[in-house]
Amino acid sequence: MTRLLVRDLGQLATPAGTEAPLRGEALDEMEVIEDAYLLCEHGRIAATGRMRDLGRLDGDVEEVDGHGLSAIPGLVDCHTHACFAGDRVEEFALRAGGATYEELHAAGGGILSTVRATRAAPEQELSTATSRHRDWMLRSGTTTFEAKSGYGLDRDTELAQLRAIAAAGGLPTWLGAHAVPPEFPTADAYLDFALAEVLPDAAQLAGAADVFVENGAFDVGQARRYLSACRDAGLALRLHGDQFTEQGAIQLAIELGARSVDHLEATGSEGVHALAGSDVAAVLLPASALFLGRPMPPARSLVDAGAAVALATDFNPGSSFCESLPVVCSLAATQLKLSPAESLAACTVNAAHVLGLAGRKGRLAPGYDADVVLVDATDWRYLAYHLGHDHVAAVVLGGRLAELR
Ligand code: NIG
Numbered sequence: 001m002t003r004l005l006v007r008d009l010g011q012l013a014t015p016a017g018t019e020a021p022l023r024g025e026a027l028d029e030m031e032v033i034e035d036a037y038l039l040c041e042h043g044r045i046a047a048t049g050r051m052r053d054l055g056r057l058d059g060d061v062e063e064v065d066g067h068g069l070s071a072i073p074g075l076v077d078c079h080t081h082a083c084f085a086g087d088r089v090e091e092f093a094l095r096a097g098g099a100t101y102e103e104l105h106a107a108g109g110g111i112l113s114t115v116r117a118t119r120a121a122p123e124q125e126l127s128t129a130t131s132r133h134r135d136w137m138l139r140s141g142t143t144t145f146e147a148k149s150g151y152g153l154d155r156d157t158e159l160a161q162l163r164a165i166a167a168a169g170g171l172p173t174w175l176g177a178h179a180v181p182p183e184f185p186t187a188d189a190y191l192d193f194a195l196a197e198v199l200p201d202a203a204q205l206a207g208a209a210d211v212f213v214e215n216g217a218f219d220v221g222q223a224r225r226y227l228s229a230c231r232d233a234g235l236a237l238r239l240h241g242d243q244f245t246e247q248g249a250i251q252l253a254i255e256l257g258a259r260s261v262d263h264l265e266a267t268g269s270e271g272v273h274a275l276a277g278s279d280v281a282a283v284l285l286p287a288s289a290l291f292l293g294r295p296m297p298p299a300r301s302l303v304d305a306g307a308a309v310a311l312a313t314d315f316n317p318g319s320s321f322c323e324s325l326p327v328v329c330s331l332a333a334t335q336l337k338l339s340p341a342e343s344l345a346a347c348t349v350n351a352a353h354v355l356g357l358a359g360r361k362g363r364l365a366p367g368y369d370a371d372v373v374l375v376d377a378t379d380w381r382y383l384a385y386h387l388g389h390d391h392v393a394a395v396v397l398g399g400r401l402a403e404l405r
């Protein structure tokens, strides 16, 4: 069956227009059709409109009853660390007792404890884990996801991670500069190895490169060296920046023409205005700030100043064990003071832009990929309003109903 019709929807909601990324007031402009239908054909959206304007459809059409539901674009998670082995539940309990993320990291725990578990896992186990995490994401409405390596930090495990992510249907990013592994005396010595021995193969498997710019990870000079080499190898650039302290990640992102700088919990007004005047997207991760009990990023200032703001989960075992973009949208409304419309645009159109997929993903409009979430409410804003609810009645992926596990 190549055609699928979703009929009698309470609402169909999509970011308006065709532009990407959306900035300023345009981020808040949603097109909402009441009593709507949506027609998919050959994996793309063929038409949307009011039920009363739906003409006769000849030939084979699979029908889905949309009564009581609303349709939104499939959600796009543009920042995850979904490929890992093991967990950090012990560390979580220690943090609940007062230990900080930075203390655990400095003591050889944190990221490095997941590195140990991931190095010990065969590639098949990494694939199975990543697919399981993808299924969790899909259950929450994520139809497109990016995932980073960065828990191998040796050649074989980094490449195995990138392959496991692709095998699970994700878009791989090489986070070759996530932490300095213990077998290297300095960050520079590790980068010598990573750029000479891993980058040539990583560049064949990944679409982007990422670096963690922070005290105890990589400084701006090291990040510049890593990212410049990755850019020369054809990769798009991303940065983890201003998570705990401002180190100059925003200025470096602008200098190098990066796609995005992500986190920004510590960003001040200078950084906000620099980003707003640039083509670098600001990817905000409020579930991570919540999970670590950190300040929220300056989302309202970024949107109002005109920055290209996207939202993502940062799903990972240490700083954000949360795969749900609906939860992120709830946090965006309650903590970041973004409207439900701004939140939806930030994790659809703008997230697709960060992944280089604007024009294909993130809208319910003719020609876009037929990735659709059917929300279990006739007002689509329940996605953000109903905190922690299981919102997803069904998902259409590439024009077909997906099996939710
Ligand atoms: O985005 N801050 C750096 N990296 C991840 C956390 C990874 C981990 O704790 O395992 C982040 O929060």
Ligand code: FE
Residues within 6 Å of the ligand: 079, 080, 081, 240, 314
């Ligand atoms: Fe991250």
